[in-house]
Amino acid sequence: MTQLNNIKAAIIDLDGTMLDTAGDFHVAVNRMRAELGLEPLAQETIVNFVGKGTENLMRRVLAVDYAEDEAEQYFKQALDSYTEHYLAINGDFSALYPGVKEGLQAMKDKGLRLACVTNKPVSFTLPLLDKKGLRGFFDVVYGGDSFPKKKPDPMPLLQVCKDFGLAPAQVVAIGDSSNDAQAARAAGCRVLNVPYGYNHGESIHDVDSDGIVQTLFEAAQQISVD
Ligand SMILES: O=C(O)COP(=O)(O)O
Ligand SMILES: [Mg+2]
Incomplete structure (x- = not known):
């Protein structure tokens, strides 16, 4: 088991890490496609396109x-069209993954500060976090449109480090895709991956990270503030 020491904050990804939002993407994309006169796509096809923003x-x-x-x-x-349809159903076809709230609570109990950094637009992200009871865990929330660059660029992660007054090496990013891992590596943060989300249809085992954890609760066990 990887043990990450001297960690003071965690940056948590949203889609595919905290929430299984595949159903929301599926419904909103196909409602948009219907408006444009296009045939519906399978959920799996759509999900493999998720991760680099809207x-x-x-x-x-x-x-x-x-x-x-x-x-x-x-x-x-x-x-x-997609934005309108997404906002109308945001969260209705999404569910928390096992161990998410327990994991976030365990991290908080250790004294870690928490940030959510997603490539989802902020206007989708904030109501979704509220609806799923997650907003209160986070000191900072950044979306894919918060900065000129999004993950895999390190820009949003470096801003979180600045916000918290921490060196990147004191911060761990946790996410489901290569975008999270590459952003973390480029920022100089530590990184853990979860295997259950969306990684463009590719194996998370091929991604360079500090380890794979089955749940956010398991991640919390592997992080030490000392
Ligand atoms: O909306 C996306 O492209 C994916 O968002 P994520 O960064 O929360 O995985
Ligand atoms: Mg993700």
Whole structure:
């Protein structure tokens, strides 16, 4: 078991780490596609496009039907429609993964400060955290549109370190995808991965990290403030 010492804060990813949001993505994308006259896509297809933010998701789901220049013509219409549909169902087809609240509570009990850093837009993220009873755990919440760059860029993680007045090596990022791991490595943070989320259809075992934990509760056991 990996033991991470001298950790003072944890940065937790949202989609695929705290919440299984596959159902929300599936419903909102297919409602948007129906408006554009496109056939529905399977949930698994959509989920493999998740992880690099909403704009990337729109481009990927349009690329199923359109060539690149044609897809660009529909991009704004797709994004507006998707945003409206997502906000209308946000959280209705999503569920907490096992051990999430217990894990966050255990981290808090150890004296860790917590931040949520997701590539989801902030306008989707805050109501979703509220709805699922997670908002209160976090001192800081950043979305994919909070900064000019999102994960796998280290920018949002470095801002959290600054906010907390900590060196990156005192902070662990926990997430389900290579975006989380690459951002953490580039920032100089430690990183743990969970194996149950969305990693673009690829094995999380191929991602460079400090370890894989089955739940956030297990992650909490592996983190020490001393
Ligand atoms: O919305 C996404 O692309 C994924 O968001 P995440 O960073 O919470 O996994
Ligand atoms: Mg994720």
